[in-house]
Amino acid sequence: MRIIVDAMGGDRAPEMPVKGAVLAVKEYDLEITLVGDEKKIQEVLKDLEYPAEKIKILNATEVIGMDEPAAISVRKKRDSSIVAGLNLCKYKEADAFMSAGNTGAVVCAATLSLRLLPGVDRPGIAVIFPTIEKPSMVIDVGANIDPKPLHLLQYGIMGDAYSRHILKKTNPTVAMLNIGEESTKGTDFIKEAHVMLKESKLNFIGNVEPKELFKGIADVVVCDGFVGNVLLKVTESFAFAATELLRRELKKSSLITKIGALMTLPALQAIKKRIDANEYGGAPLMGVDGRVIIAHGASNDNAIKNAIKAAAEYVNRRVNEHIIEELNSY
Amino acid sequence: MRIIVDAMGGDRAPEMPVKGAVLAVKEYDLEITLVGDEKKIQEVLKDLEYPAEKIKILNATEVIGMDEPAAISVRKKRDSSIVAGLNLCKYKEADAFMSAGNTGAVVCAATLSLRLLPGVDRPGIAVIFPTIEKPSMVIDVGANIDPKPLHLLQYGIMGDAYSRHILKKTNPTVAMLNIGEESTKGTDFIKEAHVMLKESKLNFIGNVEPKELFKGIADVVVCDGFVGNVLLKVTESFAFAATELLRRELKKSSLITKIGALMTLPALQAIKKRIDANEYGGAPLMGVDGRVIIAHGASNDNAIKNAIKAAAEYVNRRVNEHIIEELNSY
Numbered sequence: 059m060r061i062i063v064d065a066m067g068g069d070r071a072p073e074m075p076v077k078g079a080v081l082a083v084k085e086y087d088l089e090i091t092l093v094g095d096e097k098k099i100q101e102v103l104k105d106l107e108y109p110a111e112k113i114k115i116l117n118a119t120e121v122i123g124m125d126e127p128a129a130i131s132v133r134k135k136r137d138s139s140i141v142a143g144l145n146l147c148k149y150k151e152a153d154a155f156m157s158a159g160n161t162g163a164v165v166c167a168a169t170l171s172l173r174l175l176p177g178v179d180r181p182g183i184a185v186i187f188p189t190i191e192k193p194s195m196v197i198d199v200g201a202n203i204d205p206k207p208l209h210l211l212q213y214g215i216m217g218d219a220y221s222r223h224i225l226k227k228t229n230p231t232v233a234m235l236n237i238g239e240e241s242t243k244g245t246d247f248i249k250e251a252h253v254m255l256k257e258s259k260l261n262f263i264g265n266v267e268p269k270e271l272f273k274g275i276a277d278v279v280v281c282d283g284f285v286g287n288v289l290l291k292v293t294e295s296f297a298f299a300a301t302e303l304l305r306r307e308l309k310k311s312s313l314i315t316k317i318g319a320l321m322t323l324p325a326l327q328a329i330k331k332r333i334d335a336n337e338y339g340g341a342p343l344m345g346v347d348g349r350v351i352i353a354h355g356a357s358n359d360n361a362i363k364n365a366i367k368a369a370a371e372y373v374n375r376r377v378n379e380h381i382i383e384e385l386n387s388y
Numbered sequence: 389m390r391i392i393v394d395a396m397g398g399d400r401a402p403e404m405p406v407k408g409a410v411l412a413v414k415e416y417d418l419e420i421t422l423v424g425d426e427k428k429i430q431e432v433l434k435d436l437e438y439p440a441e442k443i444k445i446l447n448a449t450e451v452i453g454m455d456e457p458a459a460i461s462v463r464k465k466r467d468s469s470i471v472a473g474l475n476l477c478k479y480k481e482a483d484a485f486m487s488a489g490n491t492g493a494v495v496c497a498a499t500l501s502l503r504l505l506p507g508v509d510r511p512g513i514a515v516i517f518p519t520i521e522k523p524s525m526v527i528d529v530g531a532n533i534d535p536k537p538l539h540l541l542q543y544g545i546m547g548d549a550y551s552r553h554i555l556k557k558t559n560p561t562v563a564m565l566n567i568g569e570e571s572t573k574g575t576d577f578i579k580e581a582h583v584m585l586k587e588s589k590l591n592f593i594g595n596v597e598p599k600e601l602f603k604g605i606a607d608v609v610v611c612d613g614f615v616g617n618v619l620l621k622v623t624e625s626f627a628f629a630a631t632e633l634l635r636r637e638l639k640k641s642s643l644i645t646k647i648g649a650l651m652t653l654p655a656l657q658a659i660k661k662r663i664d665a666n667e668y669g670g671a672p673l674m675g676v677d678g679r680v681i682i683a684h685g686a687s688n689d690n691a692i693k694n695a696i697k698a699a700a701e702y703v704n705r706r707v708n709e710h711i712i713e714e715l716n717s718y
Contacts, residue, residue: 125570200567203567203574237530237614237617237618238455240455242457245614246534267625268618268624268625269625272622272625284574284575284615285614285618287567288622289622291567291597291599292618292619292622292623292626293626295597295598295599295601295602296602296622296623306520
């Protein structure tokens with residue numbers, strides 16, 4: 059299996075993608091092509107030890123910045139690591155693509171070059187949320203910010219396939235994120251999607267509010283990509299804000315509280331691990347005719363390694379093939 | 389000043405609304421009319437000491453439940469505490485209305501009976517969010533889940549008036565919640581609202597992502613009520629989930645970690661206080677031609693007292709009059 063890694067994607071590129079790729083080839087049975095500025099990639103690689111035959115480099119002369127407008131940059135920068143890397147997947151020279159770069163650009167380039175699976179109208183980014191009980195998959199968290207009700211049904215079907223074949227769940231429950239549980243609540247868009255999900259063959263358990271989402275009552279939660287993106291970012295930022303507030307309160311505190319804080323550190327770190335993007339690895343871009351994994355821009359080498367592992371699992375468990383089967387059965 | 393308190397609203401009604409009203413008349417210079425089941429209200433009052441001349445009761449025979457569909461119940465239950473209480477404001481027999489009951493029903497009944505301020509097309513619920521720096525006001529968090537861009541401009545103007553006259557800020561900054569900072573990001577709705585806000589006289593500083601919101605970089609943040617409601621509920625639920633996870637981790641921990649946790653308690657409680665709805669009190673329903681404060685359904689007596697205080701301030705600071713002035717200047 060060969061996985062393409064966008065060496066120029068992420069806040070600390072090429073260092074983290076390259077180091078993560080090296081960790082991955084050492085730990086897993088796969089080969090990697092690093093796409094990006096060859097000189098800069100070699101600069102990072104030269105200090106690392108790894109089985110040289112398992113890592114190739116494809117030079118790409120352009121970089122799409124983290125904040126560049128997606129559609130324009132994808133069309134203009136044909137030799138960017140994102141566009142060039144995805145082309146390798148398009149021409150079947152690799153099995154999957156992984157990037158911690160500009161998410162909008164990855165979604166746009168993947169949709170244009172790989173196209174969508176038959177029966178899918180829009181791709182969706184699926185993220186595993188930590189909850190009090192079992193984790194929940196939320197789809198979409200930002201690929202499609204102005205969806206139609208039908209897209210939410212398709213997300214449900216894709217999430218169901220992922221839950222069955224990657225997370226090994228039997229008859230996974232699917233819910234829709236809403237501001238109330240009753241089927242009469244929400245916008246017209248939400249109400250229409252509710253009817254479609256209810257009439258489908260999915261194990262649809264109805265609407266969930268954010269409160270229930272964090273309790274983990276559904277295996278798959280579908281939502282509008284705008285709302286899903288806010289959900290994802292609020293969760294991340296709130297975790298950050300809470301830590302920062304704790305730090306400040308502790309500064310003001312007595313010595314005994316400070317000693318106490320030091321002693322609770324192991325428990326706090328166990329929680330941090332649970333909500334830490336670096337532990338969870340990548341989010342699949344579901345619905346494209348290829349395997350694309352998106353990692354957090356702030357990923358460290360371990361997060362990149364986990365995202366590469368997620369890409370390999372997506373290939374091995376034949377998720378796309380299962381999605382097509384499920385969609386065909388409708 | 390007379391404030392109407394919905395004695396039947398909230399998860400622990402009538403106990404908490406009645407107890408909160410008693411705390412308020414003891415602490416502040418105001419009079420209260422409790423609206424609801426007179427017998428049940430008396431049952432709570434009889435054990436409390438308070439200046440009897442400052443509390444009146446208006447018997448209302450019906451109750452709108454927390455999860456009842458808003459529009460239908462408001463039309464059917466004309467003698468509910470919400471509808472009857474708001475009518476007292478409509479006929480100028482009171483200065484403000486406070487409820488911890490069904491939010492949708494309060495929004496609907498207030499809009500129908502009090503009508504909107506001239507120049508306002510939709511009401512909006514404004515909530516003060518705790519942030520790392522100064523608090524930010526977010527409007528709307530659920531009154532209007534399918535807004536037009538113009539409504540967001542009106543929210544900006546109302547939030548600006550509130551910030552100036554209640555929070556005493558000079559030239560408050562206004563931002564719009566979006567999934568990216570660039571003006572080219574977001575849905576068509578967001579882009580249109582961005583243009584309107586930018587061309588207004590407001591001190592509009594552009595889009596903010598949830599991350600910036602929690603840093604407190606804007607005094608007022610406007611958003612779609614669906615997204616705002618998700619934002620509010622995610623923040624609440626995440627705080628709950630994090631506490632629960634900490635509790636579970638601590639159970640598994642060593643004795644020394646447990647002792648440490650006990651010692652950090654003062655710092656953790658200081659944070660809890662900062663994000664606790666019971667400390668913050670009520671959220672104004674802005675844009676209606678009257679003064680309506682909505683409290684959290686889970687409010688305790690202290691939260692009710694704070695919400696009543698918020699209602700009194702809304703009256704004293706003449707917020708509605710200032711909103712009308714600002715809107716007229718456009």
